[in-house]
Amino acid sequence: MRFDISALLNPKAKSLLGLDISSSAVKLVELAADGKNGYRVERYAIEVLPKDAVADGNIVNHDGAVESVKRAWKRLGTSTRNVAMALPTSAVITKKIIVPAGLREEELGILVETEANQYIPFAIEEVNLDYQVIGRSPVSADELEVLIAASKKERVEDRVAVAEAAGLKATVMDVESLASLAAFELIQRQLPDAGRNQIVALVDAGANVTTLTVLRNGQQVYSREQAFGGHQLTQEIARHFGMNLDDAEAAKRRGDLPEGYETELQVPFMEGLALEISRALQFFFTSTQFNHVDHIVLAGGCAVMPGIEDIVATRTQVNTLLANPFANMAVSDWVRSKALLADASSLMIACGLALRRFDPA
Structure with missing residues (x-):
């Protein structure tokens, strides 16, 4: 299918x-x-x-x-x-495979489905399956690299x-x-020398999960998810100011919370996020051959908080910038x-x- x-x-x-x-x-x-x-x-x-x-x-x-x-x-x-x-x-389950070059479309489709059966833990009729030819294999001109995706x-x-x-x-x-x-390709162009041969940590800090994706020359070399996000700040706001969660989230987005919010809740949360990013980077260093990153790019809902990039840069000692794919x-x-x-x-x-x-x- x-x-x-x-x-x-x-x-x-x-x-x-x-x-x-x-x-x-x-x-x-x-x-x-x-x-x-x-x-x-x-x-x-x-x-x-x-x-x-x-x-x-x-x-x-x-x-x-x-x-x-x-x-x-x-x-x-x-x-x-x-x-x-x-x-x-x-x-989504994704897998890169190597196939012979020169296959007809129907031959490639059959081969992909056969290969997919090895990697998908569900009956093939229960999934939507597709593939994309990425290009020539990096090791042989007679072979192609193909990305399989299934959900x-x-x-x-x-x-x-x-x-x-x-x-x-x-x-x-x-x-x-x-x-x-x-979208990151647009941001990479904004880095010195367009990020060429540099290690870039893209951090997506959402409501419930913070994802670290480390890239070099546009290729992912590491990824890790941590259960930390903006919803924890919303819960703290609700508890601290006696609000329900919906009102706390709405007030957080409007930016009209009572006096003391920034120093008592927002700054400690941002420092906690910076600590989580620092820990994620340590996991990256200990589990790969890399021992540094050149830039951290902050994305996700948490990245809109004023001053977050400075707090992360101070904690990690890494140049940190906010993701803006629309900059140019x-x-x-x-x-x-x-x-x-x-x-x-x-x-x-x-x-x-x-x-x-x-x-x-």
Whole structure:
């Protein structure tokens, strides 16, 4: 059974929105072409999800997710209804294989399915399976490197159903880690010497999980997840100020919490996040041949907190910057540049998905 699970078949569309359904919010991004190899941010929107609408990457409150997507799309103010979506990385099994060059499409498909049976712990009829030819094998010109991607059908169908119920059409299903890396390519260009031969730690600090992905020349060399995220700060706010969790989350996002919030709660949380990042880097050093990183790039909802990059840089002694894939893009009149700058680090996946519009057919 084949399905476009990694933007692998024909991802190019005349119009396409990046739709990221994270654990705490719906994020929509629309990009347009702007000159040679350039992009323009046409529109974006962020809409908070109901509490526990998404748990462990699973959509558990379908109606709540649909309403949030509807509101985000309405706020976006676009006529575009085609969307690129992404599955959580944990929901997708990926494997690179080497195959002989020169196979016909149907021969390659049969070989991929045969290989997939060795790596997928489910019956093949229970999964959506796809593949992409990456290029020539690094060891032989007579062979090709192929990426296989597979996910259980219900994980794909849940997200497609949310989009359809919101009046949108899912035309591409990607993987969150691949979408994030697509956006990271834009950030890498902002580093000294475009990040060439440098070790870059991309830290995505979300609501419940912080993910460290270490890259060299655009290739992932290490990845680790830790159960630490912004929801812990929300819980502290609720406890400290006597709020329920929904009100605490809303007040945190608005930035109108009572006096003392920054010094008593926000700064200690940021210091805790910096400590978690430092520990994750130590795991990286002890389990690989690498002993340093050149840059830390902070992404995710937690990265929007003022001063977080300075606290992380002080703790780790590594140059730290906020992820902003839009830094070199033009901005349409629909977008407030100041707001986009503040939100950019939380829009990595949505941006990467929106970029699928420009992939070669």
